Amino acid sequence: MPLLGLLPRRAWAALLSQLLRPPCASCTGPVRCQSQVAEAVLTSQLKAHQEKPNFIIKTPKGTRDLSPQHMVVREKILDLVISCFKRHGAKGMDTPAFELKETLTEKYGEDSGLMYDLKDQGGELLSLRYDLTVPFARYLAMNKVKKMKRYHVGKVWRRESPAIVQGRYREFCQCDFDIAGQFDPMIPDAECLKIMCEILSGLQLGDFLIKMAWKDVRHEMVAKKGLAPEVADRIGDYVQCHGGVSLVEQMFQDPRLSQNKQALEGLGDLKLLFEYLTLFGIADKISFDLSLARGLDYYTGVIYEAVLLQTPIQAGEDPLNVGSVAAGGRYDGLVGMFHPKGHKVPCVGLSIGVERIFYIVEQRMKNKGEKVRTTETQVFVATPQKNFLQERLKLIAELWDSGIKAEMLYKNNPKLLTQLHYCESTGIPLVVIIGEQELKEGVIKIRSVASREEVAIKRENLVAEIQKRLSES
Amino acid sequence: MPLLGLLPRRAWAALLSQLLRPPCASCTGPVRCQSQVAEAVLTSQLKAHQEKPNFIIKTPKGTRDLSPQHMVVREKILDLVISCFKRHGAKGMDTPAFELKETLTEKYGEDSGLMYDLKDQGGELLSLRYDLTVPFARYLAMNKVKKMKRYHVGKVWRRESPAIVQGRYREFCQCDFDIAGQFDPMIPDAECLKIMCEILSGLQLGDFLIKMAWKDVRHEMVAKKGLAPEVADRIGDYVQCHGGVSLVEQMFQDPRLSQNKQALEGLGDLKLLFEYLTLFGIADKISFDLSLARGLDYYTGVIYEAVLLQTPIQAGEDPLNVGSVAAGGRYDGLVGMFHPKGHKVPCVGLSIGVERIFYIVEQRMKNKGEKVRTTETQVFVATPQKNFLQERLKLIAELWDSGIKAEMLYKNNPKLLTQLHYCESTGIPLVVIIGEQELKEGVIKIRSVASREEVAIKRENLVAEIQKRLSES
Numbered sequence: 001m002p003l004l005g006l007l008p009r010r011a012w013a014a015l016l017s018q019l020l021r022p023p024c025a026s027c028t029g030p031v032r033c034q035s036q037v038a039e040a041v042l043t044s045q046l047k048a049h050q051e052k053p054n055f056i057i058k059t060p061k062g063t064r065d066l067s068p069q070h071m072v073v074r075e076k077i078l079d080l081v082i083s084c085f086k087r088h089g090a091k092g093m094d095t096p097a098f099e100l101k102e103t104l105t106e107k108y109g110e111d112s113g114l115m116y117d118l119k120d121q122g123g124e125l126l127s128l129r130y131d132l133t134v135p136f137a138r139y140l141a142m143n144k145v146k147k148m149k150r151y152h153v154g155k156v157w158r159r160e161s162p163a164i165v166q167g168r169y170r171e172f173c174q175c176d177f178d179i180a181g182q183f184d185p186m187i188p189d190a191e192c193l194k195i196m197c198e199i200l201s202g203l204q205l206g207d208f209l210i211k212m213a214w215k216d217v218r219h220e221m222v223a224k225k226g227l228a229p230e231v232a233d234r235i236g237d238y239v240q241c242h243g244g245v246s247l248v249e250q251m252f253q254d255p256r257l258s259q260n261k262q263a264l265e266g267l268g269d270l271k272l273l274f275e276y277l278t279l280f281g282i283a284d285k286i287s288f289d290l291s292l293a294r295g296l297d298y299y300t301g302v303i304y305e306a307v308l309l310q311t312p313i314q315a316g317e318d319p320l321n322v323g324s325v326a327a328g329g330r331y332d333g334l335v336g337m338f339h340p341k342g343h344k345v346p347c348v349g350l351s352i353g354v355e356r357i358f359y360i361v362e363q364r365m366k367n368k369g370e371k372v373r374t375t376e377t378q379v380f381v382a383t384p385q386k387n388f389l390q391e392r393l394k395l396i397a398e399l400w401d402s403g404i405k406a407e408m409l410y411k412n413n414p415k416l417l418t419q420l421h422y423c424e425s426t427g428i429p430l431v432v433i434i435g436e437q438e439l440k441e442g443v444i445k446i447r448s449v450a451s452r453e454e455v456a457i458k459r460e461n462l463v464a465e466i467q468k469r470l471s472e473s
Numbered sequence: 474m475p476l477l478g479l480l481p482r483r484a485w486a487a488l489l490s491q492l493l494r495p496p497c498a499s500c501t502g503p504v505r506c507q508s509q510v511a512e513a514v515l516t517s518q519l520k521a522h523q524e525k526p527n528f529i530i531k532t533p534k535g536t537r538d539l540s541p542q543h544m545v546v547r548e549k550i551l552d553l554v555i556s557c558f559k560r561h562g563a564k565g566m567d568t569p570a571f572e573l574k575e576t577l578t579e580k581y582g583e584d585s586g587l588m589y590d591l592k593d594q595g596g597e598l599l600s601l602r603y604d605l606t607v608p609f610a611r612y613l614a615m616n617k618v619k620k621m622k623r624y625h626v627g628k629v630w631r632r633e634s635p636a637i638v639q640g641r642y643r644e645f646c647q648c649d650f651d652i653a654g655q656f657d658p659m660i661p662d663a664e665c666l667k668i669m670c671e672i673l674s675g676l677q678l679g680d681f682l683i684k685m686a687w688k689d690v691r692h693e694m695v696a697k698k699g700l701a702p703e704v705a706d707r708i709g710d711y712v713q714c715h716g717g718v719s720l721v722e723q724m725f726q727d728p729r730l731s732q733n734k735q736a737l738e739g740l741g742d743l744k745l746l747f748e749y750l751t752l753f754g755i756a757d758k759i760s761f762d763l764s765l766a767r768g769l770d771y772y773t774g775v776i777y778e779a780v781l782l783q784t785p786i787q788a789g790e791d792p793l794n795v796g797s798v799a800a801g802g803r804y805d806g807l808v809g810m811f812h813p814k815g816h817k818v819p820c821v822g823l824s825i826g827v828e829r830i831f832y833i834v835e836q837r838m839k840n841k842g843e844k845v846r847t848t849e850t851q852v853f854v855a856t857p858q859k860n861f862l863q864e865r866l867k868l869i870a871e872l873w874d875s876g877i878k879a880e881m882l883y884k885n886n887p888k889l890l891t892q893l894h895y896c897e898s899t900g901i902p903l904v905v906i907i908g909e910q911e912l913k914e915g916v917i918k919i920r921s922v923a924s925r926e927e928v929a930i931k932r933e934n935l936v937a938e939i940q941k942r943l944s945e946s
Contacts, residue, residue, distance in 0.1 A: 055575055057576070057611060057614055057615045057811050058573065058615065059568070059569050059572070059573075059615075060569060060571055060572065060573055060597055060599050061596060061597055063569035063571070064569070065566065065567065065568050065569070065612050065615075065616075066566060066567040066568075067566060068564035068565055068566055068623065070567075071564070071565035071566055071567065072565070075565070086848070086849045086878060087873055087876065087877070087878045087879070088873070088878075088879075088880070089848050089850045089878065089879070089880035090848070091541035091544070091847040091848055092541055092544035092545070092548065092847075093538065093539060093540060093541055093544055094538065094539040094543075094544065095532070095538050095539075096532050096533060096536035096537070096538070096644050097570060097601075097628060097630070097644060098533055098536070098644075099532070099533065100531065100532075100533055102528055103530070116591055116592075116594070117591070117592040117594060118589055118590070118591055118592060118601075119589075119590040119591060119592045119593070120592070121589070121590065121632065123534060123632075124533055124534055126533050128570075128591075135538075138530060139538050141530055142530045142531065142532075142538075143538075150541065155570060157570070159594065159596075171569050171570060171571075179883075181883075183883035183884065184862075184883060184884050184885045187862075187866075187883040187884075188883050190866075191883075194870065194873070198873065198874075275863075276866055279863055279866040279867045279870065280866065280870045281870060281874075338530050374564040374565075375559070375562050375563070375564055376559045377562045389657075389660075390748075390752055393660075393663075393749055393752040393753065394752045397667065397752065397753045397754060400560055400561070400667070400671065401671075401754075403560065404560070405559060405560045405561075405562065406560070406561075406562070407561070407562035410652070410654075410656035410657060410660040410661050410664075411656065411657050411660075412657045
């Protein structure tokens with residue numbers, strides 16, 4: 001927020017030059033003309049880049065600007081994601097872009113080296129947030145919140161080797177939904193999976209599947225849990241079938257599993273989960289995956305990931321598009337890491353891989369040759385005549401004050417054709433035209449850009465007529 | 474986006490413990506129970522904070538979390554601001570949170586020391602963006618864009634001594650609107666002032682005034698421009714009158730000014746501006762200020778700032794609230810600083826001081842005892858009976874799939890009173906109740922939380938009935 005402060009001398013020289021612009025392009029004598037003053041003002045500033053001929057104008061490695069075209073796609077996708085989160089009763093929240101470095105330490109395992117640290121400028125040691133989950137856990141612990149359903153949309157930063165071609169960047173947006181609190185088992189977990197399904201269905205990205213991780217379980221079972229190898233093998237056999245509900249049911253019918261107390265209890269939660277998923281109508285979307293593995297340290301329960309299944313119809317697309325577009329899991333220990341006494345707040349959540357989704361949607365639009373409007377302007381204010389700037393300004397202010405999205409050209413005397421071309425190229429649907437005759441008759445012409453039809457409307461009815469047309473279209 | 478990666482051993486141990494949860498709270502023998510495994514999983518992680526007893530859980534100095542309450546206020550204000558920007562035909566865009574340090578160098582004068590630098594981790598030297606204007610200019614130059622009307626809402630970072638009490642933070646949100654391009658004089662400038670007025674009126678913050686800076690002009694006039702001291706004094710006299718249109722007109726009628734070529738030309742632009750402001754119906758909102766000064770280096774023209782005028786009615790408010798809530802100006806030289814050949818793209822823009830506005834609105838709500846809902850949930854799914862979890866899950870999925878915002882408690886057997894209390898405390902307007910009798914009769918009860926009236930609706934008509942009630946309310 002650029003509030004009151006001291007204005008440097010240079011800026012005052014510039015301000016002065018604006019106020020005292022000379023009447024001619026060149027001038028002599030003690031009073032220097034504006035462009036000369038402006039040059040002087042900029043000289044010392046320009047040095048910065050001119051003295052470094054190798055200075056390249058670019059965004060930092062692994063980052064990019066989001067153009068208006070990108071933003072339109074993003075806005076639509078984020079709207080859909082956020083409205084799903086709100087449909088499930090989530091509250092919004094935000095945390096600072098950076099945290100105390102210590103807050104993030106020991107949370108991400110081997111990935112910690114990918115954190116962006118801030119320079120020590122004489123204060124706290126800070127790092128840019130690496131995800132939205134650890135800041136959420138820190139927030140819960142710091143505010144002693146024991147129960148919360150929240151969503152968080154924001155940027156996170158990771159110093160990964162950027163493979164920009166695949167839509168992976170060092171700065172990217174995350175959309176997280178999490179449920180914190182002690183509840184009866186598997187109900188919030190099932191809701192997280194339901195949310196994933198709602199969002200992926202809503203985005204119409206094609207068929208998808210949510211895969212639950214199972215890799216290395218056999219090794220862990222035998223080596224760490226001391227489970228009989230044949231029981232572990234039995235579970236492994238079922239897992240390799242890649243089934244959802246039926247897998248769980250089959251396991252239960254196997255006496256070698258259903259008679260093993262540990263196996264039974266573990267499978268009991270899974271059975272409960274699949275029962276809820278069936279009630280939610282999404283059990284067929286869930287399966288197990290032998291090879292799936294997640295990269296973060298804090299997960300403590302079932303880990304899942306959603307992948308898109310490419311259909312032959314979309315063969316024109318980059319095969320790299322197929323892959324994980326959402327992920328989540330349980331992290332019951334994370335909040336406790338911030339409590340001095342280790343008080344636990346169990347959590348389960350999910351993260352939508354919106355960057356990959358943005359990329360896929362943009363690629364599809366590109367392949368189909370679809371264009372998006374980057375403005376929402378509804379009406380363009382035009383004139384066919386010279387010296388009508390004042391009338392255009394009066395008219396456009398009327399439209400703005402009535403809440404109508406309106407534009408005009410910032411020229412004293414633009415050509416009518418230029419004005420109409422502007423509407424066609426930017427997709428503005430309506431033009432209102434004011435000229436000498438309209439002014440005399442107290443009317444305004446409305447022109448539909450698509451049909452090129454024009455009709456004269458009484459000035460006092462103009463806003464109502466525009467609103468009527470906009471509501472019909 | 475937490476995509477596929479390697480799952481560390483610890484996480485697998487945890488996953489395993491979830492799958493193989495033991496049937497009893499304590500267990501012995503070679504198979505360790507879940508809580509023991511979870512402990513083991515967390516041991517090394519917990520070390521981080523437990524070994525440092527002085528570790529305080531906090532956000533970095535000068536930053537804060539935004540709670541759901543904050544977010545609701547913000548969302549409303551940002552919606553209003555952004556819809557005004559869109560009404561004026563602006564496109565959205567975004568830039569990375571950090572830039573090459575060199576991009577930001579020499580742009581902010583004495584303020585440069587307040588930039589957050591990133592640590593040199595073996596790559597480019599980076600700094601967090603200090604405002605949205607310099608990144609915009611860099612974007613224009615980098616993409617050779619000569620004309621653009623864009624808005625940008627995003628966080629910026631400044632290492633100022635935080636005076637949190639006044640609502641100033643080291644991380645804060647900016648809302649910028651800028652018009653880049655060579656146009657006929659003062660038309661875009663007038664639109665920027667119009668936008669400021671629309672937003673400040675729309676926010677209903679009370680009376681406001683937009684002040685144009687005039688400080689030091691006399692000194693600059695005489696010492697740097699060589700203007701006759703008596704002409705500068707004459708202008709100074711007028712400026713001290715604090716008038717808008719009339720001031721400019723009076724100046725023109727003064728032969729000592731209207732016969733001075735430099736003064737005349739400088740005043741000519743001002744006259745044009747006030748003519749346009751009059752057509753926009755906002756000339757009375759603009760005045761000059763002798764003491765006003767801006768803090769940034771890149772301004773080259775008229776600089777303006779909007780201040781709120783506290784009325785006696787709002788006497789209960791913190792007097793610190795009064796102050797600048799929007800600012801802007803012309804910066805014709807900034808884009809050229811990035812062009813190798815210094816090609817200029819004239820720009821004019823404004824920045825809404827949303828952080829101060831958030832603060833003012835929050836204070837007012839606090840003073841009035843106003844509460845905001847932090848969720849948008851429309852319907853709560855309740856049951857008066859035990860063992861109705863399955864029916865509740867089926868019902869809530871039906872609502873979600875129909876786009877209705879719905880919640881339920883994550884308990885197998887919650888008490889009805891607990892469920893109804895939840896609705897009252899969170900402001901959910903409707904409850905749908907399913908019990909044994911309803912199930913038998915194929916109906917659902919709808920209860921209005923406010924009136925406590927209940928009515929039974931056929932199950933198949935439920936969604937339509939809810940939608941009808943929601944559209945009426």
